[in-house]
Amino acid sequence: MFEGAFCASLDEVVKAVLDKQLTIGQAAKDFEVSRETIRNWVGKEKRRRSGNTEQARDAAERARVREMERRIAELEQENAFLKKCAAVRHVRVGWLSVRRSSWPARMVPPVRPRPAPPP
Structure with a gap:
């Protein structure tokens, strides 16, 4: 110049x-x-x-795009994992079909209150 x-x-x-x-x-x-x-x-x-020059704005835009692409890749990985979890959620064990989400609640016997001791 x-x-x-x-x-x-x-x-x-x-x-x-x-x-x-x-x-x-x-x-x-x-x-x-x-x-x-x-x-x-x-x-x-x-x-x-x-940073208000065209070069600075372009660099900021490129950094923003890189961050967005990284976030998209992260979300795609999470989505793939969740899809695999949903596929495994319903399992057939022999002749019994069980939903895994119900295992802890149905496998534990119900809690019954103890009778009060006699006076």
């Missing part, structure tokens, strides 16, 4: 305004560059630092 000493002074001007808290008017006087030019340079550098 820019070459040589001009590029170095551009960086100096922008750093002076952003890092050293010089005003744009003071930097324009010190570096003998118009205020509007410095304002444009500073605005471009602020956008670059904050």
Whole structure:
């Protein structure tokens, strides 16, 4: 974009305004560059630092897509596991057909209250 000493002074001007808290008017006087030019340079550098440039947005979008693809793969694995569990839930044991979800409740004998002791 820019070459040589001009590029170095551009960086100096922008750093002076952003890092050293010089005003744009003071930097324009010190570096003998118009205020509007410095304002444009500073605005471009602020956008670059904050990530509002096209490259930064593209990188953020790619990262978001990667995260979504990872999440989709994770959900597909969970879904496959749940399908296998549902297929195993109903089992035939010899002549008896049993649903696994009912095993603990039906296999345990019912609890009956004890009679009160005589007085």
